[in-house]
Amino acid sequence: MASLAPPDLLAVLADPTRRRLLDLLLDGPRPVGELVGELGASQPSTSKHLRVLREAGLVHVHPDAQRRVYALRPQRLAELDAWLAPYRRLWEGRLDALEAHLDAHPDPEPRRSSR
Amino acid sequence: MASLAPPDLLAVLADPTRRRLLDLLLDGPRPVGELVGELGASQPSTSKHLRVLREAGLVHVHPDAQRRVYALRPQRLAELDAWLAPYRRLWEGRLDALEAHLDAHPDPEPRRSSR
DNA sequence: CGGGAATATGCCCTGCAAGGCATACTCGGA
């Protein structure tokens, strides 16, 4: 089951600027102008990033006169959370002990080259 | 080599091939050869991706003769989980009302002239 | 109506990441 429908999501989140945008939106919806200000990026650049976020379903826009108020849309991130699930079991469980063990022994008992 | 100051974790995960590698490793540690086989990618390419994963702290290598057995290292993913936390609260909680509201406004139409 | 504010788009340019190929390296076994 491809819990992570569009691999896009991770790719979209790969950009620090976009993550910063999401962070800013954590405080609540904001018009582009404000985002531009706090971001320090140019307005066109910001708009483009917002578009990417919008197309990824990570934000939502709500027109207010000539303004566009962007708001967070966290649902999509639930998919990321789902993708993470199988791994979470690993880092949460006692497997960590095994991991630590391996980490401490870069070169344990050599095995036979049997296949 | 900075183990504690990894390259953008999300940037590393942005690559589908690398995610596929992680997925494969969910089943347990494997030598490069096997990974190459199941991945369908070339050996050099696979090795490069593994390197990126390794430098990001997402996998761990354990030499076995001329083989390199790669294993998952989920800890780093916990960071991603942590990053996700503030958003999780949103999609899990009381924001449902807002979401419902947003749902009533199909916004993702770029071209909308019916005003 | 015209002007101006707020935002989106299109185009161009640059840097970087990913793939392919050949090759260097490192073991273990005969």
Added chain:
DNA sequence: TCCGAGTATGCCTTGCAGGGCATATTCCCG
């Protein structure tokens, strides 16, 4: 000691993402 299996690396090329700039677009207001 030499050979071959298994893996890493270096170099080159290409496609694409992101930034900047100018401009189109859409709206409010006087």
